[in-house]
Amino acid sequence: MLIKIMDILAGLKMTIVSGVFLLCAIICMVSGIESPIDPAWGAVIISGIPLFYLALDRLIFEKWVSSALLITIAMIASLAIGEIFAAAEVAWIMALGALLEDWTVERAKKGLKNLIELTPQTGRLIYEKNGKKQEKIISVDEIKIDDVLRVLPGEKIPVDGVVIDGDSSIDQSVITGESLPVDKSDGDEVFCGTLNMYGVLDIKTTSLGENSSLQKLIDLVKQADEKQAPTQRIADKWATWLVPVALIIAAAAWVATGNIERGVTVLVVFCPCALILATPTAVMAAIGQATKHGILIKSGEALENLGELSTITFDKTGTLTYGDLKVSDIIPTGDFTENEVLAIASAVENLSEHPLAKAIADKANDEHIAVEKVSNFKMYPGRGVFGINSKGKIYAGNLNYIKENFEISDKTNTYLDNLNSEGKAIIIVGLNNQVIGIIALSDSIREDSQSVVENLHELGVKTVLLTGDNVKTANYFAKQVGISEVHGNLLPNEKLQWVEKFKKSGNKVCMVGDGVNDAPALKTANVSVAMGSIGSDIAIDAADIALLGDDIEKIPYLKRLSNSTLFTIKFNIALSMMINAIAIICSVLGLLNPVTGAIVHNAGSCLVVLNAALLYDRNFDKNRIHSHYHYHDDGKHLHSHENVEILGEIHTSEGVKHIHSHRHSLKLKSHCSKL
Structure with a gap:
């Protein structure tokens, strides 16, 4: 009951009421209005009682000398000599600082619940009865090791197991983050929570409950969350020496001068309220600045850690790439053209639901290629498709x-080796009695991925790729964007282990990802960034920062913002300590009394807040520059050899529709006016 009352008094609404009482006290003091009861008592009771309780609780039960103890001593001393306003002022500033800091470190906890909901609750058990195979739906709690379960297309696999019958493709991105479905047949391992896409699979159970891959993923997120210690206020870290030093100076001033008021004034101006406000106000301003750029920062600790960052680990799919497959190569191996190979392949792939098939069909549609319908269509899950039209058997x-139907020539094998080395998915097209072509598909690299990596390297940050994709694919994409250290074929716990390994080497590590499988590594990293619009809810909830527009070019901006925030915090701390030092000297000399000391003390807090507020409108993106003359107009396009974003007006002729730079081709924006 007592704790509940303290929480109410320390809450936002009551702190506002406390501030109103303090404002009334200032008005009465300035205007000379006398009140039978000083309004400052309202602030003392509302903000002072929780402060007193907090100081005692930390001192008695936690054996912790905190800044709250020093402020409580100053408050009680002020009340003892009748300086109620001074007591109210320090109590209210402390309450306000606590609210600001609590706001900046509040973290979402919904992700774990969403992750747990991924676990299937039932399975389709296969058993024999009267010599015939039967099936029934049972709870996952009833499934035993070596039970045989049937998984239909579109169902989630309820346990870890091994395929004993059937062929299919499995979407196991929830566990591995792989961009492509993985073909499964007899003897292949499957994971709990992954999605069976096409064929019927019979699997033998190999692990249950807490031993399943999905449950281990859930446990990793829980453990990583528990390792995240709350940020301790800077003033509290220093309180063990602030309190005795303040008491010694105050006592010395009283003894030396014989004036207790001077000793109390020392205690009032010694209160580290400006020090307490230094961090949360700068963090709030930086969070506001980031929000304007479409970035959600969940905690002040994340910003502080970004400033000390030395290593960034990237997931690949959906982070450095778009996560959607596109046809990248069409290679005829016979007497057909590229368009003819695409048309013949699309004839059968149009009827398939496989993601590779859809990508091929979309390519034919985009190229406006006429596609003839097929008959006798057959799909072989995890292998391929077949159909017949006027061209013949496809x-x-x-x-x-x-290979079951055609001989593969050496020339074709060479093409396949080259495409495999680039980590591309491959569909081979055969017609009647010969292979007529190869269609390769690849994830698309984000246009700004390379510039992001280059900017991070310029800022002195090491970049690493951690992905569930195979090593060949990982190496190919890493080379494209400029990342030299690559680790592929990683499961969630292995990504986490690499993050921990980097941390143990003394690095401050940031993890950037978008999938459920990234959640443990996101939680474990010193600071983590999730792709907000395409990322999974679990990844977003696990991360400290979410890029709401999936613009990874904002990561170097975040680093610069964090560096500036840390500088502002350190400057504010130095400023507050300097003001306190001057105020202490003035208090000892009798130039300040408790009331004027409280006003000076409050002025110091205001300076800290105002300096922090300047962060909100500062420009940290070096690529966003005003440009009126870098472009030349040829009547159709604007051309530039610089990588700039145009913020000022650009005057162009009527025909201009695009702006070209050496990295990007941008559509003409509304702020670029046409003549």
Whole structure:
């Protein structure tokens, strides 16, 4: 009950009421209005009682000498000599600082609940009865090791197991983050919580409950969350020597001068309220600045850690790439053209639901290629498709499927080796009795991925790629964007282990990702960034920072913002300590009394807040510059050899529709006026 009352008094509403009482006291003091009860008592009771309780609780139960103790002593001393306003002022400033800091470190906890909801609750058990195979739906709690379960297309796999019958493709991005479905057949391992996309699979259970891969993922997120210690206020870290020093100076001033008022004034001006406000106000301003750029920062600790960052680890799919497959290569191996190979392949792939098939069909549609319908369509899950039209018998699928029907030439094998080395997905197209072409598909690299990596390197930050994709794919994409250290084929716990390894080496580590499988590593890193619009809810909730527009070019901006925030915090701390030092000297000399000391003390707090507020409108993005003359107009396009974003007006002729730079081709924005 007592704790609940303290929480109410320390809450936002009652702190506002306390501030109103303090304002009334100032008005009465300035205007000379006498009141039977000093309004400052309202602030003392509302903000002072929780402060007194907090100081005693930390001192008695936690054995912790905190800044709250020093302010409580100053408050009681002020009340003892009748300086109620001074007592009210320090109590209210402390309450306000606590609210600001609590606001900046508040963290969302919904992600773990969403992760737990991914766990399937039922399974389809296969058993024999009267010599015949039967199936029934049972709870996952009833499933035992070595039970045989059937998983239909579109169902989640309820346990970890091994395929004993059937072929299919499994979307296991929830566990590994792989951008492509993985083909599964007899003897292949499957994971709990992954999605069976096409064929019927019979699997034998190999692990249950807490031993399943998904449950281990959940446990990793829980453990990583528990390791995140709350940020301790700077003033509290220094309180063990602030309190005795303040008491010694105050006592010395009283003894030396014989004036207790001077000793109390020392205690009032010694209160570290400006020090307490130094961090949360700068953090609030920086968070506001980031919000304007479409970035959600959940805690002040994240900003502080970014400033000390030495290593950034990236996931690949959906982070450095868009996470959607596109046709990248069409290679005829016979007498057909690229368009003819695409048309023949699309004829059968149009009827398939596989993501690779959809990408091929979309490519044919984008190229406006006429596609003839097929008959006798057959789909072989995890292998390929077949159909017949006027061209003849069409086959499209993976290498194993095509080998069953065709001889693969050395020339074709060379093409396949080259495409495999680039980490591309491959569909081989066969017609009648020959292989006529290869269609390769690849994830698309974000246009700004390379510039992001370059900017981070300029800021002295090491970049690393951690991905569930195979090593060849990972190396290919890393080379494209300029990352030299690559680790592929990683499960969630292995990503986490790499993050921990970097941390143990003395690095401050940032993890950037977008998937459920990234959540443990996001939680474990010193600071983490999730892709907000395409990332999973679990990744967003696990991360400290969310990029709401998925613009990874904001990561170097975040680093610069954090550096400036840390500088502002340190400057504010130095400023507050200097003001306190001057005020202490003036208090000892009798130039300040408790009331004027409280006003000076309050002025110091205001200076700290105003300096922190300047962060809000500062420009930290070096690529966003005003440009009126870097471009030349050829009547159709604006051309530039610089990588700039135009903020001022650009005057162009009527025909201009695009702006070209050496990195980007941008559509003409509304702020660029046409003549």
